[in-house]
Amino acid sequence: MTTALAVQHLAKSYGKKNAVRDVSFQIQEGEIFGLMGMNGAGKTTILRMLATLLKPDSGDALIAGHSIVQHPEEVRACISYLPDEAGAYKTMTGKNYLAFIAGLYFKSEQEQKECAALGEQICGLGDALSQKINTYSRGMTRKLVLARTVMTKPKLAILDEPTSGLDVLNSLDIRRTIRRCAEEYGTAFLLSSHHMQEVYTTADRGAIMKDGEFLAEGTPQELLEQYGAETLEEAFEKAVKSA
Amino acid sequence: MKNLLKKELSELFNPQMLMGLLVSFILIVMLGFVMTSSVSESLEATGEVHIIDMDQTGFTQQITDYLEEQGYTVKKISENSGNPENPAYETILKEQNWKEAVVLPSGLMDQLLFEHTSCELHAVRVLETTSTVSVMETGESSAELVRDAISGLLMKNLIGESMAYLENPVSFASYTIANGKTVRANSFSLVSSMAMFDQLMPLILFMLIILTSQTIITAIGSEKTDKTLETLLSSPMPRSVILGAKMLSSLIVAVVYAAVYGIGFATSLLFTVDKTAENVNIGEAFSEILSTKQAMQTLGLQISGIGWVGVILQLILTIGIALVVSTILGGFVEDAKGSQTASLPIVILTMFPYILSMVSDIRNMDLPVRILLYLIPFTHTFTATGCLRFGQTGIFFGGLLYQAVFLAGMIFFALKLYQSDILFVHSLGKKSAKSKLIKR
Numbered sequence: 001m002t003t004a005l006a007v008q009h010l011a012k013s014y015g016k017k018n019a020v021r022d023v024s025f026q027i028q029e030g031e032i033f034g035l036m037g038m039n040g041a042g043k044t045t046i047l048r049m050l051a052t053l054l055k056p057d058s059g060d061a062l063i064a065g066h067s068i069v070q071h072p073e074e075v076r077a078c079i080s081y082l083p084d085e086a087g088a089y090k091t092m093t094g095k096n097y098l099a100f101i102a103g104l105y106f107k108s109e110q111e112q113k114e115c116a117a118l119g120e121q122i123c124g125l126g127d128a129l130s131q132k133i134n135t136y137s138r139g140m141t142r143k144l145v146l147a148r149t150v151m152t153k154p155k156l157a158i159l160d161e162p163t164s165g166l167d168v169l170n171s172l173d174i175r176r177t178i179r180r181c182a183e184e185y186g187t188a189f190l191l192s193s194h195h196m197q198e199v200y201t202t203a204d205r206g207a208i209m210k211d212g213e214f215l216a217e218g219t220p221q222e223l224l225e226q227y228g229a230e231t232l233e234e235a236f237e238k239a240v241k242s243a
Numbered sequence: 244m245k246n247l248l249k250k251e252l253s254e255l256f257n258p259q260m261l262m263g264l265l266v267s268f269i270l271i272v273m274l275g276f277v278m279t280s281s282v283s284e285s286l287e288a289t290g291e292v293h294i295i296d297m298d299q300t301g302f303t304q305q306i307t308d309y310l311e312e313q314g315y316t317v318k319k320i321s322e323n324s325g326n327p328e329n330p331a332y333e334t335i336l337k338e339q340n341w342k343e344a345v346v347l348p349s350g351l352m353d354q355l356l357f358e359h360t361s362c363e364l365h366a367v368r369v370l371e372t373t374s375t376v377s378v379m380e381t382g383e384s385s386a387e388l389v390r391d392a393i394s395g396l397l398m399k400n401l402i403g404e405s406m407a408y409l410e411n412p413v414s415f416a417s418y419t420i421a422n423g424k425t426v427r428a429n430s431f432s433l434v435s436s437m438a439m440f441d442q443l444m445p446l447i448l449f450m451l452i453i454l455t456s457q458t459i460i461t462a463i464g465s466e467k468t469d470k471t472l473e474t475l476l477s478s479p480m481p482r483s484v485i486l487g488a489k490m491l492s493s494l495i496v497a498v499v500y501a502a503v504y505g506i507g508f509a510t511s512l513l514f515t516v517d518k519t520a521e522n523v524n525i526g527e528a529f530s531e532i533l534s535t536k537q538a539m540q541t542l543g544l545q546i547s548g549i550g551w552v553g554v555i556l557q558l559i560l561t562i563g564i565a566l567v568v569s570t571i572l573g574g575f576v577e578d579a580k581g582s583q584t585a586s587l588p589i590v591i592l593t594m595f596p597y598i599l600s601m602v603s604d605i606r607n608m609d610l611p612v613r614i615l616l617y618l619i620p621f622t623h624t625f626t627a628t629g630c631l632r633f634g635q636t637g638i639f640f641g642g643l644l645y646q647a648v649f650l651a652g653m654i655f656f657a658l659k660l661y662q663s664d665i666l667f668v669h670s671l672g673k674k675s676a677k678s679k680l681i682k683r
Binding site: 051052076077079081082085086088105 | 468469470471473474475476477478479480481663664666667668
């Protein structure tokens, strides 16, 4: 299996506050990796560094073999980033938005059309795609922006709290879409979440974070066994309190 | 109630508001300082009466004494020579460093006291600015004061003469000096015709700068709120292209606005100038009538074709600077709400030279104040037409060059900014982006 992401001793601080300390991990092609942690644990900072929005103080990460420090332009061609609570351009229709994003990733019209068509199919919004985004519900917008994230078939999709603020049914739809895209397109996913159940049901592996460090890393089952817990919430609580 | 009031006040008195308040305070103090100095100079000038005495009789001495009794300082020079058809007033006023004067012609006493006929005096004014406020702030001119003095003296000396004659014993011929040339023309009429462009153009420019600035800062603020900026900046599209598209779109909007304003303005200008040319007879007491256009041509106040090209280039550079600086400021905005605070520096840096150019003549201010003002790139645009009309082409082209260099520097800085992570670490918001990141 090919390594989609290899994080090597990544660190980032804001003034005196160490947001991320010496974090290393790998994600394979088609694998879903979940970052779990409380507010301020450093999840978003890791995601933003991998999305080339923030520069690491030290360490590096290779995405499809490209360094985020040395070659951020090449990295951007291999990734797709979905920020927490990301919106879309409200005056555009769903269709136009997907076409616009496809235009950012592909030069040929044919590729752009195919990409946008895939996005339309993934989001499953049907006729609503012809409506302006400002008429969409939160769940519809989330499905649209998730579709635009995965329709480019990136090597690595970086999702920050992908189901944050969504109801159960919409959350389930989003998780299934992530799972399907990982299997069908071989896209590796790195997602952050507060919802342990989300990580348990969606991710192949995950890590528990506190104060910028990984406390534990493994499959959901391995994490449960490591902390002698029945649920991931329990494992998380034990991990954080014992640290 | 107490809790609610405390909550409301703590929301209203936020760091942005206090920063805005502080900057506004500094601006008002600085503006007041510059204005006070300008007004003091004009007040000093209004206490003086400048007379060119070509009659040199006891009567002209009585005029001087009369004015001095009224509390005015009379500065008088005696002139014997001079071609009345082509008087070299520019030389005399330049030597005396006067901005205006009244000429008492040879034979004044004979005409007024013995022949009892109305006499024609020359009212001379140096034109250095097209700011109507600046031209008018000299207040009561020497000519008006001298007329009142003559009228007062005649009432004492010519008892029984008709009141109509005693009240208006003299008429005036206006002379305007500009660019070292003198022409029989009324300076107020000339300024009025030029002010249509020289004062309305800065107003339109002022509005355009504020408009484009707020448009782009709000757009970037909205992109930050919706997190669409992060989507764009993490895409393979080069950041220079993203930045260029953002600025170009705002420029197009600004050009559309400018075109609409400009067409409306040009239409009104053409109509007004035509009317002025038809109706205004410059040089009230003369049979020779000069049109505004002729008078401006003679004085060299018209802007050449190259000058207009420079003015247009300067407008483009000015809007370009506003766009790039706004893009930089937009980068520090946390969300759409912070846009207004972020645009404050642009508003101040535009409003300051704009107001000063309206009420005073920046080109003739004290050197330190001028240097300070010329460091603001927008100032050059507000003084552009004045420089071109009054022969200060060096200052004009220097300003143009400065603006071009400033713009290039700002573009370089903007590109660096949008390639760095400062955008996501620093902000002008209540809570910095950094502290928000740390929280997560």
